[in-house]
Amino acid sequence: MSLAETRHDGPRQEAERTAGAFIESGRSYGFFTDTTLCIGCKACEVACKEWNQLPSEAGGLSGMSYDNTGELSATTWRHVAFIEQVGRDGVRPEAMPDFQSRWLMMSDVCKHCDPAPCLEACPTGAIFRTEFDSVVVQQDICNGCGYCVPACPFGVVQLDELDGKAHKCTLCYDRMKGGLEPACAKACPTDSIQFGAVEDLHARARRRVEELHERGVADAYLYGVPDATGATGGLKRLNAFFLLLDRPEVYNLPTAPTRPADRIAPALGAGLAAIAGLAMAAAALLGAGGRR
């Protein structure tokens, strides 16, 4: 009996119970991070560090609202951003307005892009696309060339100077192999981070945006779904996508990122054409004045 046949006889995987998603190879999985539901508890950051055995980066208080993590790094694969929009144009109000401040919180993560610029840049094949359509760095292959670091349009992947390898979110590849949903999504108490098959998540996210628009949250929009902001310039989609309430830059995301590999042909073509031109000039200049 195959897995598919027994699928509806009751949950066979924990992910079916916790995320309502059956994990099988050959399908695309990802995260839908709905920032309207985030309460900034950082359970995702902690769950990620615990499961992946990542060291803390104790840096003290940053002064940036409740964000003392700062950024995604080689040892931080979930990062909760806090944006307190009290007042307007940088002026604090005299009294707290209705509904207090607009306090935006967003749990950032590797986007598992399709196509993935880090993977396309990797010269060793250490970065590969898994059977779950996630993008993972194989630690036993990476030689620390660092080319994936500037390739990433989102500043996600980074070299660890201690072990000399590139690191980033693996979409909990090891957990998914065992039928478990990724640690951050499982730990999220408000379902701001939702794990599942990307097509299912797209449908769910579109319904959520419509619902929010009906309830008067006119600024809600999706970042990273096909043909939308975030999925531009040759990036077809981000398997980890977001529902946002303000410009992408407010969350430290680019509005219209581009696929870096599309710039190889113009740069190389122009370079070789210039070499050809200079070679012709050289033929003329070096022959000038005839034989010595």
Place this chain on the structure above:
Amino acid sequence: MNLQVPSRTQPPAHGDGPTRRPYAGESYYGRPPLKPSPWDWTVSGYIYLAGLAGAAQGIAAIAQRIDRRAYAGAVRSARFLGTLGSAVGSILLIVDLRTPQRWYNMLRILRPTSPMSFGTYVLGAFGIFSSVTALAELTRGRGRMGRAAEAAADAAQVGAAVTGAGAATYTASLLASTSTPYWAAAPRHLGVLFAASSVATAAAALSLGERLGGRHATARRLDGLAALASAALVATSLAADRRRRAKGIPADLDASNPGRIKQAGLALAGAVPLGAYALSRMNGGRSPGLSVLGSLSLLAGGYLLRHATLKLGMESAERPEAWFRFAQPENLPGRGQQAIEGWRQERLP
């Protein structure tokens, strides 16, 4: 760090997606949105050496065809430069790896979307061709073996010239095909810049060799080529700056430390050699010292420009305004201004 209270630039209106507003400089506490490449002088040193060595072998192939006897010394220099450049360049690349004992993993795959991947093979082929040409120089005059090596070298010279052209320019595509704003904003300019820089430094190095060997006639012609490439280098650098500004890269980047290195590089690789070569020529070749000065200055300035390009890119990656102004719909490839308005109105929520 910007600790100003972040605030919405406009109140929400029903149906008005936040991204429809033009970008007005928002960022997340001014924090870097990108990670800069983790490279230092070993990478700029490699880019410089690969360019110099590659272009030198190209010039040698042309010179050999024009006048084999007159340029014998220059060809000999180029063959050793090619071999040495590819060898030292490879070592620099391996030293730059954070896990250098795994350097051979570069040979596991060939990936056309990664200039670092296909560049490894271009460099490898260039090194092999160059070694064959250098072998002929070492075995010259040793009877049959020398003649066989000479024949092999003549064939390998063509290969060295072609792969040398690749080694001199693929590094431009390596930098351009990243998300680093300073490199990504002007891919074509970067290609022409690297080509001109490679030919200029190679001609200067070969001229220097000819002057030291007392072969002033060929040195004078190489000076002419170096001057032409140097002028092209300066012109392309200025055009690239204009292009970057049009794409949203802030002009005050040039006020940073790497920006000052770039100014020094432009003076040493442009103004000084152009003046020195011109004076040397006006003097009717009676002052080879001026030509030597010009070549040395061009060689130094060429490296400074490579290093400045690397460091300016790393600096731009840490500036939110550079990346966010570049990553706007109007800079997406293959779109006119009208299409942008359509993109804003229809495809954004």
